[in-house]
Amino acid sequence: xxxxxYPASTAGPDSRNVPFDDSPVPAERExxxxxxxAAEGGDEDACRQLIESFLPAIxxxxxxxxxxxxxxxxxxxxxxxxxxxxAVRRYDARMGTPFWAYASFWVRKAMQxxxxxxxxxxxxxxxxVRGLAQIRAARxxxxxxxxxxxxxxxxxxxxxxxxxxxxxxxxxxxxPRPFDEPVGTDAAGDxxxxxxxxxxxxxxEEYRHVLDEIAVREFARGLDERERTVLWRHYGLGWPxxxxxxxxxxxxxxxxxxxQIEAGALQKLREAAAEPPDxxxx
Amino acid sequence: xxxxxFVYDSDEDYAVRTAGFxxxxxxxxxxxxxxxxxxxxxxxxxxxxxxxxxxxxxxLSWTYTRPARAVAAYHGTFVRLLRQAPSVRAVAExxxxxxxxxxxxxxxxxxITNLAYDHLPVWVVCTYPANRLPDAVLDGVLRTHNEVxxxxxxxxxRFEDPRDVVRTLMREPQPLPGLRSWYVGQDLERFREQLxxxxxxxxxxxxxxxxxxxxxxxxxxxxxxxxxxxEEVRVGRVDGRxxxxxxxxxxxxxxPVAGYLxxxxxxxxxxxxxxxLTWRVESFxxxxxxxxxxxx
Numbered sequence: 001x002x003x004x005x006y007p008a009s010t011a012g013p014d015s016r017n018v019p020f021d022d023s024p025v026p027a028e029r030e031x032x033x034x035x036x037x038a039a040e041g042g043d044e045d046a047c048r049q050l051i052e053s054f055l056p057a058i059x060x061x062x063x064x065x066x067x068x069x070x071x072x073x074x075x076x077x078x079x080x081x082x083x084x085x086x087a088v089r090r091y092d093a094r095m096g097t098p099f100w101a102y103a104s105f106w107v108r109k110a111m112q113x114x115x116x117x118x119x120x121x122x123x124x125x126x127x128x129v130r131g132l133a134q135i136r137a138a139r140x141x142x143x144x145x146x147x148x149x150x151x152x153x154x155x156x157x158x159x160x161x162x163x164x165x166x167x168x169x170x171x172x173x174x175x176p177r178p179f180d181e182p183v184g185t186d187a188a189g190d191x192x193x194x195x196x197x198x199x200x201x202x203x204x205e206e207y208r209h210v211l212d213e214i215a216v217r218e219f220a221r222g223l224d225e226r227e228r229t230v231l232w233r234h235y236g237l238g239w240p241x242x243x244x245x246x247x248x249x250x251x252x253x254x255x256x257x258x259x260q261i262e263a264g265a266l267q268k269l270r271e272a273a274a275e276p277p278d279x280x281x282x
Numbered sequence: 283x284x285x286x287x288f289v290y291d292s293d294e295d296y297a298v299r300t301a302g303f304x305x306x307x308x309x310x311x312x313x314x315x316x317x318x319x320x321x322x323x324x325x326x327x328x329x330x331x332x333x334x335x336x337x338x339x340x341x342l343s344w345t346y347t348r349p350a351r352a353v354a355a356y357h358g359t360f361v362r363l364l365r366q367a368p369s370v371r372a373v374a375e376x377x378x379x380x381x382x383x384x385x386x387x388x389x390x391x392x393x394i395t396n397l398a399y400d401h402l403p404v405w406v407v408c409t410y411p412a413n414r415l416p417d418a419v420l421d422g423v424l425r426t427h428n429e430v431x432x433x434x435x436x437x438x439x440r441f442e443d444p445r446d447v448v449r450t451l452m453r454e455p456q457p458l459p460g461l462r463s464w465y466v467g468q469d470l471e472r473f474r475e476q477l478x479x480x481x482x483x484x485x486x487x488x489x490x491x492x493x494x495x496x497x498x499x500x501x502x503x504x505x506x507x508x509x510x511x512x513e514e515v516r517v518g519r520v521d522g523r524x525x526x527x528x529x530x531x532x533x534x535x536x537x538p539v540a541g542y543l544x545x546x547x548x549x550x551x552x553x554x555x556x557x558x559l560t561w562r563v564e565s566f567x568x569x570x571x572x573x574x575x576x577x578x
Binding site: 030033034035036037038040041042043082086089090092093094095096097101102105106110113114116117167219220231232234235236237238241266269270273274275276277 | 319320321324343344346347348351354355357358361379380381383384387453456474475478479482487488489490491492493495496497499500521522523544545551554555558559561562578
């Protein structure tokens with residue numbers, strides 16, 4: 001029985017520039033699901049493929065939101081990519097909904113949230129003005145030293161501001177970027193701009209940030225080198241699998257000692273997985 | 283523990299009333315938390331003025347990915363904050379997705395919340411924008427929260443036992459006849475070796491394979507210790523995800539929130555670990571015995 005969702009005005013597939021959506025070929029749908037699952041598992045290539053596949057659709061939405069005024073398309077695109085990657089981490093293929101039909105909701109929401117955040121009335125305190133001056137100075141110093149733009153994390157490190165504080169200050173100072181130059185039309189026949197055709201380093205950084213967040217779940221970081229060696233070799237994680245005796249021979253240990261090391265490593269992993277994480281607050 | 287809801291009409295309504303609620307907490311010496319997306323946090327910083335410096339702001343923009351992980355994240359946060367204050371008062375905006383199935387899943391999460399922190403001195407108020415959510419979601423609010431603040435605080439006369447809510451929203455597991463079957467007895471090391479071979483054959487990356495090995499070891503251990511032994515193991519790939527299903531010879535269990543509640547003395551760790559490390563865990567009675575199916 002079909003189940004209803006949000007009204008079409010707030011969700012549902014955007015039919016333009018969508019490479020997988022509504023495909024009549026089951027293999028394509030299967031490939032899409034495999035790609036999303038791989039991306040959710042932290043596969044960077046899969047993330048990149050998804051982003052590249054859906055970037056035209058995200059940019060199309062960003063263009064529409066940007067037309068509402070006040071916000072650069074590149075910022076909206078960046079936020080849209082974060083929304084797409086959030087959808088990757090939440091999408092359940094069992095629901096039967098095509099990925100973009102699901103993801104486009106989060107892409108739109110991310111853009112709407114950015115608009116809501118930036119359109120708040122802003123009154124800068126003296127303290128905030130001094131903070132912005134510090135950020136500008138740190139940026140100049142970085143460019144002088146490295147001949148490249150600093151990342152937000154580097155600016156936070158240079159100024160001593162938390163990332164949240166830095167972001168809130170930068171949010172009120174957004175220089176216009178000349179990405180609006182028309183360069184032709186896109187696949188949907190809409191006017192495309194220079195910004196659509198360029199690789200977006202900020203977007204790249206954003207999805208790397210999300211990938212880093214995914215990597216935090218890599219819970220094996222508490223193992224020491226020997227424990228990793230034993231587990232990886234015994235279970236063939238990137239190696240041909242070896243017996244405990246073979247591993248022991250290479251490490252100068254008895255098979256029983258290797259078994260003990262493995263048991264200790266598995267116990268560490270169990271405890272790491274059982275420990276509830278903490279959501280960072282400010 | 284209190285788990286209530288505030289259904290608000292506008293951002294202004296949200297800001298004014300939650301700010302008042304949180305200030306009451308500050309006056310009572312509680313640790314007060316605002317959990318929202320960036321736009322919501324910015325709005326609340328404005329609304330709270332100087333009191334914002336005494337609040338904890340948590341960006342939830344990307345937190346609600348899987349119910350089990352969200353439970354764990356909140357629990358870890360509450361435990362940390364309770365080292366600083368005798369009790370915690372939190373206002374948390376929720377994020378529902380675009381589909382009915384998504385609503386079901388996260389409505390289950392809201393029901394589980396009633397049990398997940400019931401041993402902690404916390405008062406969680408979930409906030410819902412009345413104008414931006416469909417009626418089905420708002421109906422669910424009444425089923426999963428003890429009290430609801432609309433014009434005033436009032437008990438929800440539609441509140442249901444959390445386990446009943448989860449049970450009614452659970453999806454029936456698919457049969458998945460394409461999974462491959464094997465049996466290696468009750469030796470957990472041989473179980474892991476065989477499973478590792480299947481993970482490698484399916485080209486599952488090493489770090490993810492390790493997560494499945496640890497999760498499946500927990501489930502297999504439960505099968506050996508409490509389930510009368512392993513009867514069969516089924517593996518394969520569905521919807522792009524690697525699946526491991528452990529079937530035991532025991533009577534199984536019928537707790538729909540098993541593995542969602544933080545391990546404590548007297549409460550098992552195995553299913554909790556399995557839920558934290560995998561995408562989804564299902565449990566059901568199959569023709570061969572009681573099955574626990576993990577999706578990586």
